[in-house]
Amino acid sequence: MKDKFSGAFLLWRVALLLLFATFAGRCAQTNELKFESQLIWATNDKQSPNPKHKDVEPEIRKKLDELPLKWKSYFEVNRKQFSIAKGAASKVAMSEKCGIDVKDVDGKKVEVALISKGEAVWTRTQPLPKGEILILSGNAPDKTAWLITLKRIE
């Protein structure tokens, strides 16, 4: 009898352990979503005329190189980390003229709005799991481009 039930009890122990780990994982989850956003200037010049600009991090550079973009240099203009509570929104200014508005939607997706001169000119709603990056981009003067990256950190 004992032998017959030993397998079942082992199964039970595994199930309980899994349930406990799952609940513990869920409890450990924070109620905040953390993001990192960067304003990037893309150019073919090797150096930026603005000494404050610095090359983007190798990780971002590698990811940008995987995209169908034509520029040789990418300079980090501004970088901000921010967090939003679930269901809340946060406006982040990336420059004097532009910024983004990030809003959590049902805890499953984020609504990202591009703010230009204080007004939302474009919005997009999509899932943004941890580690994924959403990049907004457009033309800038002298055949350069601007990019705003939004990466979910947690």
Added chain:
Amino acid sequence: MKQELQLKLQAYVDGELPDHEAGEVSELLAQDTEVRGLVSELKNTRAALAGFEADIKLPENREFYWSKIEREIQRFEKAETAVSPVSIFAAWRRFLIPASAIAALVMGVLMVGRQVGHEGAHRGPETETTFADSGAFTYRDYASGMTLVWLSYPAENDLLETNPGNRLD
């Protein structure tokens, strides 16, 4: 040699034959060497068995000894048939323990799946709204987990400073 004769010889050796038959066998013994040989062999065997049995002594009489063995056999047979059938509780427990464990496992896997799905591969619908211009296109790289949106609006000067060397500040 016929079996009947063999049996008669056996009875002769055991001293169980009546006198007239024993006399017939004695005559045969005198005439037939085969009969003599068999009787000699039977006598030797009987002597050997009698000598062997002499060392075995039962503590009680033969009938009582075998009746004890019979009772033991009957007792074992009753014990085997008297094994109680599996109770309903035990049967349910036998079913419920693995079933509930599997259910708990499935529940756990589903919860983990929902969690992972929320974080990972299961992507909901994506919507996009451009207020001023619909000239945006989206490039999605699933391998690197990147979504690139190229916007034709805002116009290039709207987001950026245009002074050389001071762009994007």
